[in-house]
Amino acid sequence: MKYDKLKRAQSVSQTFASIDAQPAHSLTSASSPVLLTQEQVAQMFGVSAKWVERKRSEGGGPAYVKLGTGLRAPVRYNLQTVVAWFESQERSNTSEQH
Numbered sequence: 001m002k003y004d005k006l007k008r009a010q011s012v013s014q015t016f017a018s019i020d021a022q023p024a025h026s027l028t029s030a031s032s033p034v035l036l037t038q039e040q041v042a043q044m045f046g047v048s049a050k051w052v053e054r055k056r057s058e059g060g061g062p063a064y065v066k067l068g069t070g071l072r073a074p075v076r077y078n079l080q081t082v083v084a085w086f087e088s089q090e091r092s093n094t095s096e097q098h
Contacts, residue, residue: 035065035076044082061085 041062042049055061056075062085067074 034079036079036082038075038077041077041082045086 036044038052038056039049042052045052052061056064062077062082065076065078067076
C-alpha cells in the first residue's frame with residue numbers, strides 16, 4: 001500500500017516536471033490554468049483513462065471542465081484542481097471516510 005502511494009506521488013512529480021519542461025510558448029500565459037486531458041490525468045495516477053472517465057461519470061474524481069455542450073465536447077482537468085483532489089484523498093487508516 002505504501003509502495004503504491006509512493007509510486008503515485010512520484011508519477012505526479014514526474015508529470016509536474018514534464019509540464020515544467022514544456023517551452024514557455026506552449027502555455028498562453030503564466031496566469032492561465034494548465035489543462036490536462038483525461039489521458040494525462042490517468043498517467044499521473046497510474047490508472048487507466050477509463051477509470052478517470054468512470055470517476056467523472058459516477059462522481060468521486062477530480063473536478064473537470066467541459067469545453068462545449070455536445071456529447072463529444074472535449075473534457076479537460078485543471079492541474080491545480082487535480083493536485084488538490086489528489087491531496088484530499090490521503091488517508092491515515094482504512095476506516096477513514098470522506
